Amino acid sequence: MIIIGEKINGAIPATAKAIAARDAEYIKHLARIQTAAGVEYIDVCASVENNVELETMKWLIDIVQEVTETPIAVDSPNEQTCIAAMSYCNKPGLFNSVSMEGNKVDVGFAAIADTSWECVALLNSDKGIPKTATDRLDVFANIMAKAEEYGIAPSRLHIDPLVEMLCTSEEGIAVVTEVIREIKNQYPTIHVTGAISNISFNLPARKTVNMGFTVMAMMAGLDSAILDPTDRDLMGIIFATEALMGEDEYCVEYIRAYRQGIHGTVKK
Amino acid sequence: MIIIGEKINGAIPATAKAIAARDAEYIKHLARIQTAAGVEYIDVCASVENNVELETMKWLIDIVQEVTETPIAVDSPNEQTCIAAMSYCNKPGLFNSVSMEGNKVDVGFAAIADTSWECVALLNSDKGIPKTATDRLDVFANIMAKAEEYGIAPSRLHIDPLVEMLCTSEEGIAVVTEVIREIKNQYPTIHVTGAISNISFNLPARKTVNMGFTVMAMMAGLDSAILDPTDRDLMGIIFATEALMGEDEYCVEYIRAYRQGIHGTVKK
Numbered sequence: 001m002i003i004i005g006e007k008i009n010g011a012i013p014a015t016a017k018a019i020a021a022r023d024a025e026y027i028k029h030l031a032r033i034q035t036a037a038g039v040e041y042i043d044v045c046a047s048v049e050n051n052v053e054l055e056t057m058k059w060l061i062d063i064v065q066e067v068t069e070t071p072i073a074v075d076s077p078n079e080q081t082c083i084a085a086m087s088y089c090n091k092p093g094l095f096n097s098v099s100m101e102g103n104k105v106d107v108g109f110a111a112i113a114d115t116s117w118e119c120v121a122l123l124n125s126d127k128g129i130p131k132t133a134t135d136r137l138d139v140f141a142n143i144m145a146k147a148e149e150y151g152i153a154p155s156r157l158h159i160d161p162l163v164e165m166l167c168t169s170e171e172g173i174a175v176v177t178e179v180i181r182e183i184k185n186q187y188p189t190i191h192v193t194g195a196i197s198n199i200s201f202n203l204p205a206r207k208t209v210n211m212g213f214t215v216m217a218m219m220a221g222l223d224s225a226i227l228d229p230t231d232r233d234l235m236g237i238i239f240a241t242e243a244l245m246g247e248d249e250y251c252v253e254y255i256r257a258y259r260q261g262i263h264g265t266v267k268k
Numbered sequence: 269m270i271i272i273g274e275k276i277n278g279a280i281p282a283t284a285k286a287i288a289a290r291d292a293e294y295i296k297h298l299a300r301i302q303t304a305a306g307v308e309y310i311d312v313c314a315s316v317e318n319n320v321e322l323e324t325m326k327w328l329i330d331i332v333q334e335v336t337e338t339p340i341a342v343d344s345p346n347e348q349t350c351i352a353a354m355s356y357c358n359k360p361g362l363f364n365s366v367s368m369e370g371n372k373v374d375v376g377f378a379a380i381a382d383t384s385w386e387c388v389a390l391l392n393s394d395k396g397i398p399k400t401a402t403d404r405l406d407v408f409a410n411i412m413a414k415a416e417e418y419g420i421a422p423s424r425l426h427i428d429p430l431v432e433m434l435c436t437s438e439e440g441i442a443v444v445t446e447v448i449r450e451i452k453n454q455y456p457t458i459h460v461t462g463a464i465s466n467i468s469f470n471l472p473a474r475k476t477v478n479m480g481f482t483v484m485a486m487m488a489g490l491d492s493a494i495l496d497p498t499d500r501d502l503m504g505i506i507f508a509t510e511a512l513m514g515e516d517e518y519c520v521e522y523i524r525a526y527r528q529g530i531h532g533t534v535k536k
Contacts, residue, residue, distance in 0.1 A: 166511055166512065169514070169517075170517050172511060172512045172513050172515070172516075173512050203522065204527075205508075208504035208505055208507075209522075211479060211480075211483075211505060212479075212505050212512050213508075213512055215479075215480050216487065216509075219484065237476055239476075240473075240480035244441050244467075244481055245484075246442055247440070248440075250435060250436065251434060251471055255471070255472060258473055263473055263476065264472055264473035265473065
């Protein structure tokens with residue numbers, strides 16, 4: 001499982017406060033604890049006003065790179081911010097994100113085409129988030145046509161089928177699991193990612209719903225996720241699911257991660 | 269999901285102590301908390317020496333029936349104990365269990381044939397627990413032939429495909445999920461049950477593995493389970509999985525169970 005650590009995001013109140021106060025120590029702390037949890041990318045999203053977004057991204061990326069070698073996911077709704085932020089990074093990371101909205105996919109794919117950067121691609125378009133699996137797979141087909149045009153291998157893409165809140169659903173997560181299954185069926189080397197915690201919005205005991213969703217999405221083919229890697233329950237269910245799916249013989253990785261303190265109850 | 273509450277079992281040290289001391293209040297407490305958690309059956313298993321098993325079963329069943337209307341699962345490795353215990357019950361319950369070992373299936377099925385009792389049937393035989401899915405399904409076919417012979421409808425059966433510990437597995441839970449799927453495919457009205465916590469034997473952070481297993485087994489068709497209904501994490505994942513599978517529109521049952529205190533973090 002490819003974990004993209006979500007904690008350095010100005011949409012999270014504690015992180016926003018640290019950004020506003022230019023509290024570098026807190027950002028370093030977030031970078032360190034996510035690295036210790038074994039993430040493959042540290043997401044960096046400023047979530048500030050446009051006029052200060054780029055300088056904030058640079059400040060954040062510089063700080064993160066002071067304390068960790070972990071590649072960065074440059075995260076902004078503005079493609080130009082992502083492109084500028086790429087140049088602040090010491091090594092290739094993850095472009096987060098493109099979609100079929102406006103010219104985002106062209107701008108983003110052109111920027112990463114001749115690099116080793118990977119890219120998150122969301123399955124929405126100018127019409128919003130497609131309701132049905134078929135419509136979402138149509139958006140996916142358009143993205144893959146663009147990927148081919150720009151010479152980007154499927155293995156560099158993390159397709160986000162868009163996880164929507166369960167509480168307003170009449171059919172559970174059938175649409176999203178169908179989309180995941182079909183994407184992996186068409187392109188076995190592609191990655192499928194998602195923002196896990198979206199599923200439990202507005203529900204009580206959110207962690208439980210997040211855990212159940214993670215198992216079901218992984219069984220469908222999810223192999224990348226944007227989440228809080230210090231959530232020991234969520235990390236535990238990921239290791240457990242890999243073992244249950246037969247991808248961790250004798251539970252070696254599950255037990256190793258437990259011993260490293262990545263999951264399980266915190267010892268008092 | 270049909271929950272069979274497992275707490276009144278002499279194999280559990282605290283329960284064994286209460287049985288040895290004839291501590292009726294503790295047994296009543298276990299009956300009450302399991303009823304409050306919404307179980308469909310309260311399992312009663314003495315786990316004592318043969319010569320006192322029957323009197324112990326009667327003592328336990330009488331006590332449980334003093335405080336709850338919930339039907340009882342009469343649980344013993346000895347079919348004759350189960351049969352005698354049936355007569356202590358005020359209403360039909362669950363015969364736990366038969367298997368293709370010795371003449372158990374004939375003795376058990378004959379006892380429940382002309383009643384409304386339901387029955388747990390384990391997929392083992394005189395040769396032990398079959399290793400492959402095919403061999404386990406052969407045992408299942410033999411059980412179903414017996415069920416037909418005794419006129420027992422599939423809907424009265426809870427087939428236990430036998431959950432084995434994950435830590436010694438090289439292929440995860442593929443055998444058990446394949447068996448569950450095929451059983452439900454052949455008999456859509458049958459129940460598939462299992463002792464959830466067996467999966468995590470010898471592993472750290474057992475609850476996490478139990479939760480992951482529950483999701484995967486429910487997706488395969490598990491619709492009954494022998495478990496600790498006061499384990500709020502496990503109960504939560506069952507309600508969450510039903511919602512994620514589209515069996516709980518707008519998460520109504522998930523939210524109701526949370527409000528009733530069946531799952532979620534205990535409020536301090």
